[in-house]
Structures are given as C-alpha cells and as structure tokens.
Amino acid sequence: MRDDTQLQIAKSPEASAPSQAQADEAESSRYWKATSGYTYREMVRMRQDAGNQGYAQQEALLTTLMKREQRALGRPLEVLEFGCGFGRHASYLASTEGIRYHGYDFSEPMMEPLRQAPPVGLGPVEERLFCGPDALTAVGGRTFDVVFTVSVLIHNPPERLPGLLESLGKLVRPGGLLCLVENQLVPFGVWENAWHQGCWLHPYAELTPAGWDLHHGGGLLATHDVYVLKRNTSQTRRFFQLQSVEQPRDERQALTLESLHVQSLPRLRAWTEHAGEVLRAGDGLQGMRVSELSERLSVELKRSERRQRLLSLSDELVHLRAAPPEAARTPAAPPASRYANDTVAENVVVDAPLDTTWAHVDPRLSRVVHIFHQEWYGIRAASGYAPGHKIGITANRTLTATDHRRIVETCETLGARSIIFQGFSPNALEVMHMLRRVFGSAIRLCCVWHGSTAQFHFDFELETFSRLLTLREQGLLDAVACVKPEMHLMSPLLFQKVLLNLPPRIAREDQRHRAPLTRAAFVPTPNNWWKNFYSNVFVAASLPGMERVFVTSPFTARQELPLRASVINVGHLNRSELFNLIRETDVVLNVTLAECQPMTALEGLAHGVACLTGPLTLGTLDEHPFQRLVQIAGTGSLGQIRSALERVVGLRERSPEEYAQMLEDYTQMLCDQAINHYLEFAQP
Structure with missing residues (x-):
C-alpha cells in the first residue's frame, strides 16, 4: 500500500500547470520504479508497529467484499489488484477459498518480494502477476470480476485520472466491479503533499464516467473512503450510499452530486486547515522530504543490520x-x-x-x-x-x-x-x-x-x-x-487462554453430514491403554446396525467377544486417505482417558462427521449442543460410550438437517474463538 496518514501542503493547487504535472508524474514514476518492495514493506511494518490501524481495516474490508462477491457469483472470483506492489493484499486474498487473485504493477522492484515468495494459492506466478507500463497490455486481454486499487491513484496527477479510470473499466467484465480504496471524498482535485514524490486528492464522484454507478462508502475506514463502481444500462451517472460491504448494495434511492459535495466538505476543511499550518511553517516540501528520508533511512539501517547478522x-x-x-x-x-x-x-x-x-x-x-x-x-x-x-x-x-x-x-x-x-x-x-x-x-x-x-x-x-x-x-x-x-x-508466564486448534478448511461439497448412513465407524487411536482403544472398538463393533469398524492399529479379534461388525485395519493413512475414510463413516470414536484437542475430532467435524471424545474442558464451547452430544464424562464406562454413540447415530438418521446445522454452528463458533485466541497470542 502506498499510503500517507499525514497531511502537509508545500504548494498551492494552482502550481500544477501541465508542464509541472508532467514533471510531478515523472518524479513519482521514478520513485516507485527505484523503490525496493522489501524496503517499502518494512516501512509499512514500522507504521503498523507505531499504531497505524488503517492497514488492518483495509484488509478486513477487502476480504469481506471479495467473499460476498464470490458467494453472489457462485463460482471462483477473478480478481485483479492494480498496483499490487510487494503483495500485502496478495498475502491473504490469494489463499482465500473461491478467489483467484491476480496482481499488476509497473514497478518490478516493488513486486520482487511477491515474485520471490508468492503466497499459497498464487500460482503459476507467470500467469497471475503482470508488470509493464500499461495494465491493459500487460494482462494480455484478460478481464476480471473485480478490479481494485488501494492508495495507488493518489500518486497520479489529476490529468491521468480520466484515462486511468477508463483503462480500469476495460479490465472489468460485464456485471463486474471496480473498487477504489483511495482518498476521502473531496469536491474537486487538490495537490496534497510531496510524500513519495507526490500525492493528490481526487474527486471520484466528478470523475465517474457516464454509464457507471458509484457507491460511495464514507466512514467505513479511518483514513480512506471506498468507491465501488458498476456499469448501468442508462448510460448516465448515478450515485448511491454504500453503508456496508457485507450487505447487498442499496440502489433504491439515488444521491445527487450536490449532496456528495456536501459530504466532502469535512475533508476539504481539514485540507485547508493543514494547508494554512504548513504555509505558516514555511518548510512544507523540505520538511516532508526530510521526514520521508528519515523513515527510509531507518528501514535501510535495520535491513543492513539483519544482513550482517545473517552472514x-x-x-x-x-x-x-x-x-x-x-x-x-x-x-x-x-x-x-x-x-x-x-x-x-x-x-x-x-x-x-x-x-x-x-x-x-x-x-x-x-x-x-x-x-x-x-x-x-x-x-x-x-x-x-x-x-x-x-x-x-x-x-x-x-x-x-x-x-x-x-x-x-x-x-x-x-x-x-x-x-x-x-x-x-x-x-x-x-x-x-x-x-x-x-x-x-x-x-x-x-x-x-x-x-x-x-x-x-x-x-x-x-x-x-x-x-x-x-x-x-x-x-x-x-x-x-x-x-x-x-x-x-502452573505458571503466570503462560498465555492465559487455551490455544484452540482449528479444523481443516474443507469445501462444502466434501462434507457428508446430509448423506445416507454408511453403517461404518472409525477408531483412529493407537492401541494402548490411555487411548482406550479396545473400549472404543468394542462399543462400535457391538452396536446393532453397525456393519464395519475401521481402525489404524493392529487389532486381535477374540471369538468370545460379541462383535456384530467387521473390524478392518487400514494401517497408516496419509492426510487425503484419512479424509476419504472419514467421509465413508457415520461417526468417529476417540474416547480416551487423557486428551487435549484430538485432531481426528476436528477433522471429522470439518467433514460433517461427529467424533465422540472424553471431557475436553473448552470453556463456553462445552456448552454448545454439539459438545454436549459428543462428550462423555465416564471415559471408562462402556455404557456411557454406547449411549452417546446411539444418540449421535440416531440424531443423524432421524434429523439430518438438525444434525448438520448443529455441526455448522459449532464449527463457526470454534473457528471464531480459535482465530481470536491466535490473534491475542501472536499479536497482543
């Protein structure tokens, strides 16, 4: 992200004559082509460490927007980021299910970190990352469901904006979106500051081309506004308020351009106040460049020190x-x-x-x-x-x-x-x-x-x-x-909350909680006493109606044991084989005498197959109906294990929709808590 949270004015807007604009554009272009993506990424990290919350807000908003558009489309969403740089947004969008991320930038040095270490899901890189002086040429005629920018257009002088918006529009498929996360709403364009060799505030409402609707989201982010543009059939410009990226866009009541101008007055007022302060200080341009060079020098010194330590x-x-x-x-x-x-x-x-x-x-x-x-x-x-x-x-x-x-x-x-x-x-x-x-x-x-x-x-x-x-x-x-x-x-040095493991992320089509019963169970535990192996196998194999019990450990069958089902040792399984076997069963049994958070229980949950366990002590999660269904207090009691097994199989057979909803609700609750605990642990 090419961003600046400060506002300083070094010269008046009238100074931007055509020749000056061309000079500014050339300076800005040279800056970004000469800037290392590694250096700029470190600058962003320093700003985040200093308390800048804008980056996290943008990432959350874009994630929500992309997921919503993908669900509405019902197929993989083809996305292009214009000005991808070192890959801040690629790092999470490329690995988001249902999103095919592509990135374009005109600066190869800025893109180097992204090319050298592409995130999971971004491949093949040569088909998903583009570089060149012109986006239309670089992408080779491709079009996308969503094209977006984040603090990129602000580094282009006003004369370039109409042409840029026209080019970006050509990259958007029919029915697709152009999403701009750029400067807050202003009624006309102004030169803001010299940060990164030039920043401008652009009037996106005024710049909206004919035949496009503009949905303006003010206040959704702390330092930026969101502009979502979509073609209409009227060949006119229409304006709407964007209340949220989570809900369908409301087009029942159009806004006038004049009303948007009124909304833009606070940003314009802030611009004029800071302009006066900088002009009185008399060192606007010089002060800005000194500040930026100081930040960059600090980053380069840290990188140099790391290289020396690496050696x-x-x-x-x-x-x-x-x-x-x-x-x-x-x-x-x-x-x-x-x-x-x-x-x-x-x-x-x-x-x-x-x-x-x-x-x-x-x-x-x-x-x-x-x-x-x-x-x-x-x-x-x-x-x-x-x-x-x-x-x-x-x-x-x-x-x-x-x-x-x-x-x-x-x-x-x-x-x-x-x-x-x-x-x-x-x-x-x-x-x-x-x-x-x-x-x-x-x-x-x-x-x-x-x-x-x-x-x-x-x-x-x-x-x-x-x-x-x-x-x-x-x-x-x-x-x-x-x-x-x-x-x-045990010790106050430990993180206060339990770190919750997550289930695997499984596509909905690979879940089977609404499928017919298979009359099969799975006992994935080792054959030892604290894993309670024989108790799990005996209860599953003696249940009326159960035909097969799969195990991964050697099992000695005795004729004296009244087992109704066949016990089948499948041996060691790799991850894909394990998942395929889970999908062939009705229930997993992992009722052990000592347990933390059994992974097979989470893997079963992801595939829509309940797993019986002993008490896990997971706080509020234990109060969920799903955990009350599958947790067994008396792990050594064959009767309690059998009663729980009958409850699970019976509910699944009698009311598959209720069973499915219970698992889905619990999965969402578990994932939310697990992510929140990880956030507190990794980024306090």
Whole structure:
C-alpha cells in the first residue's frame, strides 16, 4: 500500500500547470520504479508497529467484499489488484477459498518480494502477476470480476485520472466491479503533499464516467473512503450510499452530486486547515522530504543490520553447539511413539501443500509463520490448519547452517512479524536463537506446548514444559501457550487462554453430514491403554446396525467377544486417505482417558462427521449442543460410550438437517474463538 496518514501542503493547487504535472508524474514514476518492495514493506511494518490501524481495516474490508462477491457469483472470483506492489493484499486474498487473485504493477522492484515468495494459492506466478507500463497490455486481454486499487491513484496527477479510470473499466467484465480504496471524498482535485514524490486528492464522484454507478462508502475506514463502481444500462451517472460491504448494495434511492459535495466538505476543511499550518511553517516540501528520508533511512539501517547478522549465522551455530551442557541444556529426544512417520526428504520445507491446502485464511494473521516438526503428525496437522505461513523442520536430523539461513531468509522474504513454534526440540531451540539474533525484537517469538500434565510421566514432556518456562523467563520467547485449558495455573508466564486448534478448511461439497448412513465407524487411536482403544472398538463393533469398524492399529479379534461388525485395519493413512475414510463413516470414536484437542475430532467435524471424545474442558464451547452430544464424562464406562454413540447415530438418521446445522454452528463458533485466541497470542 502506498499510503500517507499525514497531511502537509508545500504548494498551492494552482502550481500544477501541465508542464509541472508532467514533471510531478515523472518524479513519482521514478520513485516507485527505484523503490525496493522489501524496503517499502518494512516501512509499512514500522507504521503498523507505531499504531497505524488503517492497514488492518483495509484488509478486513477487502476480504469481506471479495467473499460476498464470490458467494453472489457462485463460482471462483477473478480478481485483479492494480498496483499490487510487494503483495500485502496478495498475502491473504490469494489463499482465500473461491478467489483467484491476480496482481499488476509497473514497478518490478516493488513486486520482487511477491515474485520471490508468492503466497499459497498464487500460482503459476507467470500467469497471475503482470508488470509493464500499461495494465491493459500487460494482462494480455484478460478481464476480471473485480478490479481494485488501494492508495495507488493518489500518486497520479489529476490529468491521468480520466484515462486511468477508463483503462480500469476495460479490465472489468460485464456485471463486474471496480473498487477504489483511495482518498476521502473531496469536491474537486487538490495537490496534497510531496510524500513519495507526490500525492493528490481526487474527486471520484466528478470523475465517474457516464454509464457507471458509484457507491460511495464514507466512514467505513479511518483514513480512506471506498468507491465501488458498476456499469448501468442508462448510460448516465448515478450515485448511491454504500453503508456496508457485507450487505447487498442499496440502489433504491439515488444521491445527487450536490449532496456528495456536501459530504466532502469535512475533508476539504481539514485540507485547508493543514494547508494554512504548513504555509505558516514555511518548510512544507523540505520538511516532508526530510521526514520521508528519515523513515527510509531507518528501514535501510535495520535491513543492513539483519544482513550482517545473517552472514554470521554459521559462526553463531558453532557457538551454540559448543556451549557448556548446563547452559545449552535441551530435552532428550521424545519417545518413538510420538512420531507417525520419520521419513523426511528435506530438513526444511516451506509452505508445502500438505501444510497449506486445508489452512484457514485470515488477513490479520498473514504475517505469522508457524514452525513445526515434519515427523510429528498431529502437531503438523494442527499447524497446517491454522492461518499463516508454514515452515516444517526435521526433529530427527541436525539442521545445517544452510538450513538455518533458509529459515531466516524465508522469514525475511515473507515479512514475518510473529513466529509461532508448534512444539519444541533441540532443533527448534537452535532456530529460536538464530531468529532472535538476526531479527532482535522486530519479530515476536512464541511457542505452543501441545502436551498436558497427564503426560508428565514422560521425562521428555516434563522437561520440555520446564524448559519453555525458562526460555520465557529469560526473554528468548515472548509468549508460551498451551492447548490444554487452565495451564496458566502452573505458571503466570503462560498465555492465559487455551490455544484452540482449528479444523481443516474443507469445501462444502466434501462434507457428508446430509448423506445416507454408511453403517461404518472409525477408531483412529493407537492401541494402548490411555487411548482406550479396545473400549472404543468394542462399543462400535457391538452396536446393532453397525456393519464395519475401521481402525489404524493392529487389532486381535477374540471369538468370545460379541462383535456384530467387521473390524478392518487400514494401517497408516496419509492426510487425503484419512479424509476419504472419514467421509465413508457415520461417526468417529476417540474416547480416551487423557486428551487435549484430538485432531481426528476436528477433522471429522470439518467433514460433517461427529467424533465422540472424553471431557475436553473448552470453556463456553462445552456448552454448545454439539459438545454436549459428543462428550462423555465416564471415559471408562462402556455404557456411557454406547449411549452417546446411539444418540449421535440416531440424531443423524432421524434429523439430518438438525444434525448438520448443529455441526455448522459449532464449527463457526470454534473457528471464531480459535482465530481470536491466535490473534491475542501472536499479536497482543
């Protein structure tokens, strides 16, 4: 975003004679073509850290607008951002379900971060990103359902606006929208300031072409207005008020141009007041340029310092591994039972399809990076469903200096603001030290412990938990959270709220809660006593009407056991195979004696298949009818498990619509709370 929240005037509007306008345009063009996208992204980050809330507001508004248009269209929405720059909006729109994002910019240096590290969903890059002096030529005749700009037109002199709007209109398909998130409403164009070699306030109502409707949204954003333009059939200009981007646009009562001029007076009044202040100060243009150069110098100094620290990573790694044992003490390797699969081809993977295909998307978490261990199946799944970028490291092999450099450079390229370590290991500890050394306090380092106090009989779990508290107290970690409720009673150093795992993001057509019963159940737990394996299998296989029970662990069938259903061992499943099996079943059973937030319960929920569990203690979520339906207080009671199983299967067969609505309501409630907790944890 090319944005300025200050208002300073260095010369009067009358100074913009044609020759001056051409000079201003050339200066502005040279500025953006010479500006590094990495540098500008850092400038935006600094403004956000200083309290600028405008960026988050714009991202939330555009997300809502795009989702609404996609739902109304009923097919993938083709979107083009005019002036995409380093990819602030691409970072979340490209991975939003149902949206095909495209970006155009005339500055290759500004686009470099986006090309080098495209967000999930933006591919192939050569077909989705365009650069050239003219957008119409660059996109090669393509048209789009929505074309939008954010603080781009303000950097073009008034003489260019009619031609630009005409070009943007040609990029919009019939029935499509042109959405401008630009300067607040003014009655006529004025030269605002010299920020980024020139900013203007443009009168978009006056500039609306014949044959277009303009819906003006004032007050939807703190520092900008929203202008949604759509072709009409009258070949005239019509004006309407845009009350919200969530609701259908109201065209029952048109506004007059004069009434819009009245609405524009506050912005014009603010312009004149600041103009007087700057003229009295007498240093408008010089002061603005000094301010901008100071901001840019600060950014470049920070980037230079990071590059120097990055060069010393190899030395730092040697230093860490040579530290005395008591100073660098880390937990021993966890039990082999924690691993689902220890076959890892690469030490480090970035945004792998396994970790992004089913991820939720939230623009507020687009600068979060999750670091997890590829071998730890459940934690990898929890990480993969959460919003943000993903880096998978190995837990079983030593990371090299090249691996560390790749992790650091990836975080730099992605513009990470928060790193969340999902789980802990000696390798994770080394990466924490590296990131802290390179980025200092510019990036927030957090860690999530996925265990519970019931697991403290494993030395690994107790030592890991204690070590994380020490790292939090020492300041290497900024925050530590748990997925088990009320763990903050163990230490005030822990995040007060439970970090909720999210279900995978599944397309509606892949859900099956309204499909006919299959007379099959699924028990995905390991075969050990605390997972209560035989209790789950016995109850499912002895239920009248149940024909098949799928298990992933070896099962010894005894003739003495009165089992009605066939028990089928499907063995280890990859993620897609697991999802396909869930869709073939009526219910999942995961009633264990000690549990946090079982991933199979969340994966079943996403596919419209209920999962029986023991008590999860999830606060207000436990009061939802769905949790009252599936949670079992007496996890060792075969009778209670059977009663719950009969309730779930009976409701699904008797009232599939009620069952489906219950699951959908709970899923939405869970996702909302999970995202909010992540926001508090990662970005306090």
